Amino acid sequence: MAGAEWESLEQCLEKHIPPAELREVKRILYGKETRKLDLPSRAFEAASREDFELQGYAFEAAEEQLRRPRIVRVGLVQNRVPLPTDAPVAEQVAALHKRIEAIVEVAAVCGVNVICFQEVWTMPFAFCTREKLPWTEFAESAEDGPTTRFCQKLAKKHDVVVVSPILERDGEHGDVLWNTAVVISNSGAVLGKTRKNHIPRVGDFNESTYYMEGNLGHPVFQTPFGRIAVNICYGRHHPLNWLMYSINGAEIIFNPSATIGALSESLWPIEARNAAIANHCFTCAINRVGVEHYPNEFTSGDRKKAHCDFGYFYGSSYVAAPDGSRTPGLSRSRDGLLVAELNLNLCRQMNDVWNFKMTGRYEMYARELAEAVKPNYSPTVLKE
Numbered sequence: 519m520a521g522a523e524w525e526s527l528e529q530c531l532e533k534h535i536p537p538a539e540l541r542e543v544k545r546i547l548y549g550k551e552t553r554k555l556d557l558p559s560r561a562f563e564a565a566s567r568e569d570f571e572l573q574g575y576a577f578e579a580a581e582e583q584l585r586r587p588r589i590v591r592v593g594l595v596q597n598r599v600p601l602p603t604d605a606p607v608a609e610q611v612a613a614l615h616k617r618i619e620a621i622v623e624v625a626a627v628c629g630v631n632v633i634c635f636q637e638v639w640t641m642p643f644a645f646c647t648r649e650k651l652p653w654t655e656f657a658e659s660a661e662d663g664p665t666t667r668f669c670q671k672l673a674k675k676h677d678v679v680v681v682s683p684i685l686e687r688d689g690e691h692g693d694v695l696w697n698t699a700v701v702i703s704n705s706g707a708v709l710g711k712t713r714k715n716h717i718p719r720v721g722d723f724n725e726s727t728y729y730m731e732g733n734l735g736h737p738v739f740q741t742p743f744g745r746i747a748v749n750i751c752y753g754r755h756h757p758l759n760w761l762m763y764s765i766n767g768a769e770i771i772f773n774p775s776a777t778i779g780a781l782s783e784s785l786w787p788i789e790a791r792n793a794a795i796a797n798h799c800f801t802c803a804i805n806r807v808g809v810e811h812y813p814n815e816f817t818s819g820d821r822k823k824a825h826c827d828f829g830y831f832y833g834s835s836y837v838a839a840p841d842g843s844r845t846p847g848l849s850r851s852r853d854g855l856l857v858a859e860l861n862l863n864l865c866r867q868m869n870d871v872w873n874f875k876m877t878g879r880y881e882m883y884a885r886e887l888a889e890a891v892k893p894n895y896s897p898t899v900l901k902e
């Protein structure tokens with residue numbers, strides 16, 4: 519499995535496929551071409567100074583007579599953890615705050631309206647270890663923890679909605695932990711929070727040791743820049759999870775993730791893109807970058823030798839649109855900011871073309887699923 523030395527699928531295609539064929543390859547792999555955004559040169563200069571990648575694309579929609587274009591710019595942030603995982607907890611959090619602050623400054627220069635960070639962005643993805651301390655010390659209150667207060671300042675300063683996925687400690691309910699995304703309005707107020715609905719039990723993703731499946735359903739957040747929702751990481755494998763956010767009216771669904779090449783890299787380009795098509799919304803898939811080494815060896819009962827790292831987090835964050843088009847991915851190896859300009863009118867336009875909501879037969883599935891989950895259910899299988 520390739521590590522940092524293999525930069526990206528896009529770079530490989532550009533290098534090896536002749537231009538005429540490349541156009542056809544991209545048409546099939548990426549859908550209708552996205553326009554490159556003309557971002558300010560000082561944004562590129564700052565990104566280069568701060569050593570992160572900056573890319574920008576725009577999705578178009580047809581003009582309508584009765585609705586003006588509903589243009590919104592989203593920012594997707596992918597990053598490595600800047601300090602070793604055995605550095606003091608407070609120093610690791612502070613270093614991540616500093617790194618993200620620098621990236622958000624550039625996002626603001628690029629006119630970003632809604633920004634989303636990666637899953638549990640304030641910590642290493644240490645759930646593989648199944649150890650409690652020091653990792654549980656990274657948990658914070660969603661309402662008024664230091665990271666939420668930090669994001670409130672960013673939101674207000676830059677007039678940007680911030681989606682901040684953290685490890686939450688819920689002090690109101692026995693100090694339990696959750697995998698949560700806090701949504702902060704551009705006014706600086708906390709709009710609310712949403713929790714990871716599906717917890718992986720695969721490979722080293724030993725997350726069920728730390729928190730339970732979310733209990734907040736599928737909230738959608740009304741912002742001045744459209745209705746947004748957050749489907750955290752492993753939830754992207756569950757089509758019903760995406761569907762419920764869409765049924766509740768989400769126009770943009772963020773998918774902050776932490777996933778490794780050996781497990782999911784071939785699924786990555788498919789799942790969020792398919793969700794955008796099936797639910798006529800925009801989806802924003804974000805993954806962290808690099809290898810994180812932990813002080814103590816761990817195993818996961820899968821016959822692999824004890825090891826000290828999770829594997830390679832392959833970045834490759836991208837945005838997909840309801841017409842099936844998508845941006846190229848950010849690199850597999852560098853911190854990055856992906857800016858995408860969306861015209862939200864495309865959501866309803868695609869719904870009208872494909873009629874997925876109209877033809878969805880939800881009442882039939884509601885009835886059949888209600889039966890299928892009963893303990894005495896017996897599947898309808900007809901035999902000779």
Ligand SMILES: NC(=O)NCCC(=O)O
Nearest residue numbers: 718723751752776777782
């Ligand atoms: N963080 C997380 O849920 N990872 C699970 C692995 C995957 O969904 O690719």
